[in-house]
Each structure stands twice: as structure tokens, then as C-alpha cells.
Amino acid sequence: MASLRGIALSAKLASTTTTCGAGFPQKWVGARASVRHRDEGEFRTSPTIDPASLDVPVHNVTVHDTKTGAVHHFQVPEDQYILHTAEYxxxxxxxxxxxxxxxxxxxxxxSGELYQPRALGISPELKDKGYALLCVGYPLSDLEVETQDEDEVYWLQFGQYFAGGPVERDDYALELAVADE
Known part of the structure; x- marks a missing residue:
């Protein structure tokens, strides 16, 4: 779904960071792979881009962060992931x-609508209930969303499989399996 202009925009944004080696920003060297929240400006510098100069539709996105209480308003081109644009x-x-x-x-x-064909982390049932993933979501209209607790969403998706309690050990089945080897 990414357009050539969107790819060019990403390349322009990426070219403004200081790199070390194979295109990694210097500050990423030695950083942990899994980061939930980062300090402002920790990994990227943000060039000023006029969304009106893009050929793709641009939508206003509002994110209510329930953990921090912050409300973020920003614009996202229709062919860019919401999370990536927020980071930029x-x-x-x-x-x-x-x-x-x-x-x-x-x-x-x-309110609003987004497109998320690669959102494997949530089931179609949760998508139908209005859940989405910002890292692989493209806005299709002006959008207002509210962050969710990761564990709660995980439980909504997989809790039915754990509701019966722990799996009981079957010593007889283990003996048969060992005897088979």
C-alpha cells in the first residue's frame, strides 16, 4: 500500500538521522530490541514536513494514552503506519x-476507520469490536483511538484457552511416550 512518495518520504526522514554501520542510528547501538516507551527524541530527530505537500490523503489522528494520561494530536499520510509517523x-x-x-x-x-491487513496480533473478532494495532495500521479517515492494556487485550484474545485452568499432568501418557522412543 506504500506509494513511491511515501517511500521517498521515509527515505528523506531516515537520511536525517546519524547512522553507524549498516544504517542504524548511533544511539541504537547496544539498545534493547524491545522498547515500550522511549524518551522524547531518544532515537530520531524529526524533520519538519508539510503534510499538504504530499500527494496522498492525510488524516488527523488523536491518541489518548491511558497509561500516561497524554492526548496526542498528529497527522498521518494514508500510506504510512500510524506508529511510525508518530515516532517521526x-x-x-x-x-x-x-x-x-x-x-x-x-x-x-x-471514531474513524483504519486499515490493518497485517495485524496478526489480534483476532478478527477483536477487530470487529474496534481493536487495532498502531504499528501496522493505516488511517483511512480522521481517527480517534485509546490505548489499551496489553495484558487485557491478550486475555481477551487468548483467555478462553486458559479459562479451564492448568493442564493436568498425565503420567501414563508420559510413560507411553518414553517407551515409544
């Missing part, structure tokens, strides 16, 4: 995997 604008939002596989950046949509 030095907006600190929760995240972990950045690939749509966990629930760290999960939000509940209050």
Missing part, C-alpha cells in the same frame, strides 16, 4: 514488536 514526530506511544504480532500497541477505535 517524536510522539511517545507504546510498542514492542513493531510487526503486528503482539498487543503492546493495541488501541480501541473511538
Amino acid at each position: 514526530q517524536n510522539i511517545n506511544l507504546p510498542f514492542s514488536c513493531r510487526h503486528g504480532c503482539c498487543t503492546a500497541c493495541a488501541v480501541r477505535v473511538k
Whole structure:
């Protein structure tokens, strides 16, 4: 879904960071791979970009961060991930995997619409209930979302499998398995 202009914008943004080696910002060297919140400006510098200069539609996004109480207002081109665009604008939002596989950046949509074909971390049922992942979500309209507790979303998705309690050990089955080897 990324357009050439969007790719060029990403390249322009990436070219403004100080790099070390294979295109990694110097401050990332030795950093942990999983970061939920980062200090403002910790990893990127944000160039000033006029959204009106882009050929793709740009939407206003409002994120209510329930952990910090902050409310973030920013603009996101329709062909850019919401989380990535927020980061380029030095907006600190929760995240972990950045690939749509966990629930760290999960939000509940209050109004608006987004497209998230790669959101593997939430089920179709949760998507139907208004849950989304910012790391792989593209805005399709002006959007207002509220961050969710990662553990609560995980429980909503997988809790049914754990509701029966722990799995009981079956010593007879273990003996059969060992005897088979």
C-alpha cells in the first residue's frame, strides 16, 4: 500500500538521522530490541514536513494514552503506519514488536476507520469490536483511538484457552511416550 512518495518520504526522514554501520542510528547501538516507551527524541530527530505537500490523503489522528494520561494530536499520510509517523514526530506511544504480532500497541477505535491487513496480533473478532494495532495500521479517515492494556487485550484474545485452568499432568501418557522412543 506504500506509494513511491511515501517511500521517498521515509527515505528523506531516515537520511536525517546519524547512522553507524549498516544504517542504524548511533544511539541504537547496544539498545534493547524491545522498547515500550522511549524518551522524547531518544532515537530520531524529526524533520519538519508539510503534510499538504504530499500527494496522498492525510488524516488527523488523536491518541489518548491511558497509561500516561497524554492526548496526542498528529497527522498521518494514508500510506504510512500510524506508529511510525508518530515516532517521526517524536510522539511517545507504546510498542514492542513493531510487526503486528503482539498487543503492546493495541488501541480501541473511538471514531474513524483504519486499515490493518497485517495485524496478526489480534483476532478478527477483536477487530470487529474496534481493536487495532498502531504499528501496522493505516488511517483511512480522521481517527480517534485509546490505548489499551496489553495484558487485557491478550486475555481477551487468548483467555478462553486458559479459562479451564492448568493442564493436568498425565503420567501414563508420559510413560507411553518414553517407551515409544
